[in-house]
Amino acid sequence: MSSFALEVKSLTKKIGKKTIVDNVSFQVKKGEIFGLLGPNGAGKTTIIRMIVSLINRSGGEVIINGRDLDDEFTLAMDNLGAIVENPEFYKYLSGYKNLRHYERMALSDIPGSRIKEVTELVGLEEAIHDKVKTYSLGMRQRLGVAQAILHKPSLLILDEPTNGLDPQGIREFREYLRKLANEGTSVLVSSHLLSEMQQMCDRFAIIERGKLVVISSMNEEKETDIHDVEFEVNDSVRAADLVRRYFPDAGLAAKGLQRLSISAARDTIPEINRMLVENEILVYEIINVKASLEERFLEITGKEREAYQA
Amino acid sequence: MIGLIQNEMMKIFGKKASWIYMVAIVLAILIGGIIYVKFTEDSNPNWRSEMKAEVTQLEAQVKSSKDKGEKEFLQREIEQKQYYLKENIDPNSKTSWHFMNEVVMGVSSLVTLFVVIVGSANVSAEFSDGTIKQLLIRPHRRWSVLLSKYIAMVLYALMMVAVLVVSGYLISIILCGNSDFNMKMYEMTLDGQKIAEAGPQFFMKILYLLPSLFVIMTIAFMLSTLFKSQALAVGIGIFVLFFSSTVGGLIVMLADKYTWAKFLIFPHLDLKIFAFQDKIMGNITLPMSLGILGVYYLIFIVVTFVFFQKRDISI
Numbered sequence: 001m002s003s004f005a006l007e008v009k010s011l012t013k014k015i016g017k018k019t020i021v022d023n024v025s026f027q028v029k030k031g032e033i034f035g036l037l038g039p040n041g042a043g044k045t046t047i048i049r050m051i052v053s054l055i056n057r058s059g060g061e062v063i064i065n066g067r068d069l070d071d072e073f074t075l076a077m078d079n080l081g082a083i084v085e086n087p088e089f090y091k092y093l094s095g096y097k098n099l100r101h102y103e104r105m106a107l108s109d110i111p112g113s114r115i116k117e118v119t120e121l122v123g124l125e126e127a128i129h130d131k132v133k134t135y136s137l138g139m140r141q142r143l144g145v146a147q148a149i150l151h152k153p154s155l156l157i158l159d160e161p162t163n164g165l166d167p168q169g170i171r172e173f174r175e176y177l178r179k180l181a182n183e184g185t186s187v188l189v190s191s192h193l194l195s196e197m198q199q200m201c202d203r204f205a206i207i208e209r210g211k212l213v214v215i216s217s218m219n220e221e222k223e224t225d226i227h228d229v230e231f232e233v234n235d236s237v238r239a240a241d242l243v244r245r246y247f248p249d250a251g252l253a254a255k256g257l258q259r260l261s262i263s264a265a266r267d268t269i270p271e272i273n274r275m276l277v278e279n280e281i282l283v284y285e286i287i288n289v290k291a292s293l294e295e296r297f298l299e300i301t302g303k304e305r306e307a308y309q310a
Numbered sequence: 311m312i313g314l315i316q317n318e319m320m321k322i323f324g325k326k327a328s329w330i331y332m333v334a335i336v337l338a339i340l341i342g343g344i345i346y347v348k349f350t351e352d353s354n355p356n357w358r359s360e361m362k363a364e365v366t367q368l369e370a371q372v373k374s375s376k377d378k379g380e381k382e383f384l385q386r387e388i389e390q391k392q393y394y395l396k397e398n399i400d401p402n403s404k405t406s407w408h409f410m411n412e413v414v415m416g417v418s419s420l421v422t423l424f425v426v427i428v429g430s431a432n433v434s435a436e437f438s439d440g441t442i443k444q445l446l447i448r449p450h451r452r453w454s455v456l457l458s459k460y461i462a463m464v465l466y467a468l469m470m471v472a473v474l475v476v477s478g479y480l481i482s483i484i485l486c487g488n489s490d491f492n493m494k495m496y497e498m499t500l501d502g503q504k505i506a507e508a509g510p511q512f513f514m515k516i517l518y519l520l521p522s523l524f525v526i527m528t529i530a531f532m533l534s535t536l537f538k539s540q541a542l543a544v545g546i547g548i549f550v551l552f553f554s555s556t557v558g559g560l561i562v563m564l565a566d567k568y569t570w571a572k573f574l575i576f577p578h579l580d581l582k583i584f585a586f587q588d589k590i591m592g593n594i595t596l597p598m599s600l601g602i603l604g605v606y607y608l609i610f611i612v613v614t615f616v617f618f619q620k621r622d623i624s625i
């Protein structure tokens with residue numbers, strides 16, 4: 001079995017002459033919450049629609065739990081639960097009947113108690129036998145989650161799930177996702193809000209005009225995760241030589257005479273610092289590139305906003 | 311697949327309209343039946359002697375008449391009545407099987423209308439409501455989801471026909487009393503005239519109704535996959551239904567001149583005509599009509615499934 005819940009390789013979507021999604025690749029690990037961050041119109045929904053096979057791919061591969069959508073469609077799809085944009089239901093049926101509907105569509109038999117279980121999980125016991133047309137937006141959102149996790153999928157895909165939720169609802173939702181992830185479900189979630197991604201995800205990818213710009217890790221606890229930092233030093237050329245000699249595994253790039261950008265495991269960064277200091281390099285500052293990522297994102301969304309105003 | 315079909319049936323009958331259409335069929339038969347019983351000429355136990363008297367009277371009129379056209383008309387009238395007398399058919403008799411042939415068959419076009427409405431809403435409503443995206447992210451191939459919808463539609467159509475026949479039969483017995491299944495009956499309609507046994511004639515018409523009902527339903531179903539708007543799909547579906555029934559007659563005239571017109575779908579959409587005639591448009595027999603319908607049916611099914619399989623769901 002694959003160690004990834006989802007592998008996306010060179011995903012591309014062209015409509016007419018426009019390339020809406022351009023060669024996007026990423027992987028979601030088992031039990032990980034992975035985000036797609038990007039301003040409106042960046043192509044997040046299009047990426048998600050291709051993964052859940054609502055729209056055709058112009059190119060690329062999607063592998064869910066080790067099963068390629070092109071080769072083992074039904075088995076791949078059985079591992080998947082999703083809400084694409086707003087969850088829509090058969091309004092003339094009760095919430096319960098809507099869930100029964102999706103229960104019957106699962107490949108494996110779902111025990112009769114499962115509907116009750118997810119209903120309680122999302123807190124809809126009171127209203128579950130009412131018609132969906134009487135539900136508030138928040139209730140529909142919760143029913144959406146219920147239908148997505150009904151068959152215990154190993155991969156949950158949520159497109160802007162917090163749209164329309166109040167801050168309290170968003171917090172609950174976040175905790176709930178974390179709980180699911182701890183139980184082993186992997187989550188792919190999209191948003192146009194940086195802060196939301198930072199709070200919700202282990203890692204996220206920034207999507208800009210259909211392209212994947214960068215993947216950033218939020219998980220600071222893991223000491224072995226690769227981090228990007230910039231050292232401000234008095235002599236970047238000599239510092240680079242030293243790093244290359246003592247830490248041959250670290251990624252390295254000089255940026256001008258005083259700046260050195262380094263990718264290394266989090267726990268080796270203080271060691272690099274000590275080594276530099278011991279070799280009489282003056283270290284003025286160590287900058288976490290996550291911050292500049294933030295700038296990068298704000299820059300993207302800022303441009304977007306200017307474009308709206310123009 | 312069974313689960314998928316179960317789902318589709320649940321959705322069809324989850325909508326009030328689907329029930330209302332069934333009730334409407336029953337009501338239409340009831341109202342039509344009451345009008346039929348109350349407001350058409352009643353049969354008379356002494357019809358034979360009265361008809362004989364009418365014949366004598368008409369014969370007198372023929373003698374006194376000077377106009378040639380009038381004479382011919384009266385002569386035909388006389389022949390008709392003598393024919394009734396000879397075959398012992400009361401033209402005004404209203405037995406339960408007459409009722410089935412007249413009233414229930416009349417209401418059958420309502421069945422077609424309702425089936426078209428439900429059929430053209432079937433897939434398009436999933437697009438209108440946005441539920442299609444939740445439906446197609448399941449571990450089922452698109453074609454099997456669509457097939458389950460189609461099968462559910464067929465089942466609904468068959469149920470509507472069953473409601474028509476069963477409720478028609480019950481109402482006919484209530485209003486007219488039971489009668490002889492094999493009794494002779496004289497039928498004269500736009501499609502032609504003939505003497506037939508009333509019961510078998512009725513079931514023959516229902517049988518002839520089914521292929522056309524299926525094809526029209528399939529057209530409606532195709533429309534419902536082509537259009538994302540339920541209102542548009544239903545509107546066009548109803549338009550096609552009325553257009554085909556109007557244009558059918560025109561095509562028959564056209565077919566006198568041009569052979570290709572015989573292969574248009576419209577004249578074959580009402581096969582009930584074969585309950586009266588062996589051939590239509592000169593040389594088209596029932597098997598030929600069925601063959602032509604079959605070809606159209608295949609085309610519609612292929613278009614529907616291929617289009618649905620390939621389309622991008624981006625609502």
Ligand SMILES: Nc1ncnc2c1ncn2[C@@H]1O[C@H](COP(=O)(O)OP(=O)(O)O)[C@@H](O)[C@H]1O
Binds near residue numbers: 043047
């Ligand atoms: N069916 C379509 N035809 C043409 N352009 C489309 C279509 N769907 C999406 N787009 C365009 O693709 C871009 C990405 O859209 P989308 O994936 O919805 O972005 P996001 O979810 O990140 O807001 C937008 O510019 C949008 O206008």
Ligand SMILES: [Mg+2]
Binds near residue numbers: 041046
């Ligand atoms: Mg979107």
